[in-house]
Amino acid sequence: IEEHTSKIITIHPKLSNKIMTACFKKSSLHYLLLTLAILLNNASAGFKIGKCADPEVVTNFSLNEYLGQWYEVSRDEYTIFELWAKCVTAKYTLNDDNGNVLVRNNSYYRLTGWVGVNGEATLADPSSGEANLEVAFGGNVPSGDNINYQVIDTDYEKYAIVYGGSEIVWGLACVETVWVLSRTPMLSDEDIDNVKSVIKEKLPKYDYEGLAVFTKQGDDCPYDNQPE
Numbered sequence: 001i002e003e004h005t006s007k008i009i010t011i012h013p014k015l016s017n018k019i020m021t022a023c024f025k026k027s028s029l030h031y032l033l034l035t036l037a038i039l040l041n042n043a044s045a046g047f048k049i050g051k052c053a054d055p056e057v058v059t060n061f062s063l064n065e066y067l068g069q070w071y072e073v074s075r076d077e078y079t080i081f082e083l084w085a086k087c088v089t090a091k092y093t094l095n096d097d098n099g100n101v102l103v104r105n106n107s108y109y110r111l112t113g114w115v116g117v118n119g120e121a122t123l124a125d126p127s128s129g130e131a132n133l134e135v136a137f138g139g140n141v142p143s144g145d146n147i148n149y150q151v152i153d154t155d156y157e158k159y160a161i162v163y164g165g166s167e168i169v170w171g172l173a174c175v176e177t178v179w180v181l182s183r184t185p186m187l188s189d190e191d192i193d194n195v196k197s198v199i200k201e202k203l204p205k206y207d208y209e210g211l212a213v214f215t216k217q218g219d220d221c222p223y224d225n226q227p228e
Contacts, residue, residue, distance in 0.1 A: 048205070052165030052174040055202045058151045061131035063123065065156040067092045067101070070181040073159070073192075077213040079177055084109060087221030090181065095120065100142070103135060106226045116227050121149065153198045158183055159191055161198055176206060185217035 072088035085107035103119035131151035134142040154160035
């Protein structure tokens with residue numbers, strides 16, 4: 001093997017340089033991906049190496065029962081767009097024009113007061129009865145092709161558990177978020193324990209205990225003044 005390699009280098013020096021350059025680039029790419037993987041794996045947010053989860057969602061999902069006001073009980077600690085937010089609410093109403101769901105998310109900040117954003121949601125496949133939805137913001141109308149809001153459990157009257165996963169780095173990693181919602185600003189300890197059990201069952205690789213932060217809700221929140 002060494003003899004043949006020596007002849008190739010001697011006879012084809014330009015070809016050898018190209019091969020060495022290609023190998024260097026390939027090694028550099030592998031090093032970059034490995035470094036990124038290590039950083040993501042050690043991050044404090046809902047990052048993981050590999051594809052996003054494909055959790056079992058609510059079947060025979062009743063969109064009409066799901067509409068209305070929800071209060072955020074918990075979210076991932078490093079959900080970027082909710083840093084330092086408290087009194088977080090989500091209101092879902094039917095869009096009579098196209099049958100989609102109008103979304104209004106409100107968050108309260110000590111310095112700025114209420115901050116809100118409008119969006120729209122649609123079921124990915126209404127005929128399936130599965131609680132897979134796409135939510136879009138910024139005036140965009142969701143098509144249902146990009147599922148980013150999955151209701152993995154709800155009783156419609158007290159709580160809901162929502163999973164959102166977005167693949168990054170060409171599908172080599174995933175950013176995961178789990179929201180727990182409630183019809184009231186607070187959930188009982190019994191309901192919280194039930195929520196934890198459901199998440200552990202349906203998202204066994206998701207570290208809810210390590211990633212969840214409980215949203216500040218209650219008497220300090222001026223709910224009556226929140227924008228529509």
